[in-house]
Amino acid sequence: MWEQHLQLFDEIAADAQLERKGKTMPYTSSNGYMFSLLNKDGELGIRLSKEDQKKFIEEFPESGLFKSHGATMRDYVLVPESLLKTNKKIVTFYLKRGHSYVNTLKPK
Template sequence: MPRKEKKSIPAEQLELYEKLVESIPELEINSTFGFPYTSLNGHMFSLLSKSGFVGIRLPKQERETFLKKYNSTIYKPEPGPLLKEYVTVPNDLLTDIETLKKYLSISLEYVKTLKPKPAKKKK
């Protein structure tokens, strides 16, 4: 049986995602699950899929506005389930760090309102 080829994230998208996260000094990138993401209090709020697509978690009103304004879709990583609170960042918008910084800041403020998830005990 042939081995599955490990898909690596496109370098250009990874670099742009890193620049976006670095634009907000209090954030840092995690990669516990094999892909880069941001989280706070156990809640992920942005990620970069292995296919090179960025997803940002937004509250309902901002999410609806983003979807219409950028002709975007609800985020679905490959493989994985639909992430209903996340929007897919169009690749051409990924180069506009200032615009995306605004949305990432909104996302950060949104997850600050969520109840922290309890830490999992290490075995």
């Protein structure tokens, strides 16, 4: 499952014209901030603004807050596996929203 989700993550990042980084912990980053991450369980999390988080969780109730290594990641939502596998267009849209969001933050 992890390898399949990594391949989907790579396709989505490419569709969004973003560089996926990391070998053992794949992620995307901009402005000094990570805004997406594939955890060891093959779950994809995207960092979003509070407004986008609320909208995402309302639109996809099987989502929720994203956890990695047992910790809840602040500002991240869990991309449901069903969405990741069936609607890359929506995931790409939210990945771009995450990219835009971190670029509004003070650079690290």
